[in-house]
Ligand SMILES: Nc1ncnc2c1ncn2[C@@H]1O[C@H](COP(=O)(O)OP(=O)(O)OP(=O)(O)O)[C@@H](O)[C@H]1O
């Protein structure tokens with residue numbers, strides 16, 4: 001059987017390797033057979049493990065094999081603009097995010113792809129209630145890798161995300177432009 005033969009699922013977005021569709025509060029992430037990139041099974045495994053510990057990871061629902069692909073089904077998260085929250089509220093959300101991430105680390109689960117939601121390929125979703133993480137395709141167990149490498153990457157990403165999250169959108173754009181301006185002036189000098 002082919003996935004979505006009745007066209008129930010609607011196209012949502014493409015990542016670098018996968019396509020996502022949605023229907024009725026569910027996202028279907030498609031992994032076509034033979035395509036390069038991350039495999040669905042480890043992604044499903046880490047989502048499930050993380051779900052057992054706390055609510056940081058998007059909720060895993062199912063994994064199914066079809067004729068031409070494997071599909072991970074998960075809850076659909078709805079984004080809101082972070083500027084809807086007061087700075088105080090954002091600090092609380094960030095504190096909760098860090099506690100939950102540390103809990104996952106204590107259970108040897110590292111996401112390793114906490115990308116800033118300002119870009120196109122974002123893996124952090126800010127919902128009305130909390131900061132949540134999707135795209136567990138790159139997650140790792142620390143035991144299999146160098147501790148400092150994995151640990152440093154994760155917290156560097158959190159640092160970048162936190163700076164963005166605590167600033168207002170306008171301020172972020174302003175500092176970004178200033179940085180570009182600064183770099184171009186440096187280049188012109190050399
Ligand atoms: N559960 C979800 N709820 C809402 N949106 C989602 C969900 N899962 C995926 N998306 C949307 O689809 C995009 C692609 O999904 P995902 O990041 O899992 O794919 P990917 O191909 O592994 O991405 P990457 O380009 O980061 O490697 C996400 O950036 C997000 O915008």
Ligand SMILES: [Mg+2]
Pocket residue numbers: 015121122123135
């Ligand atoms: Mg992604």
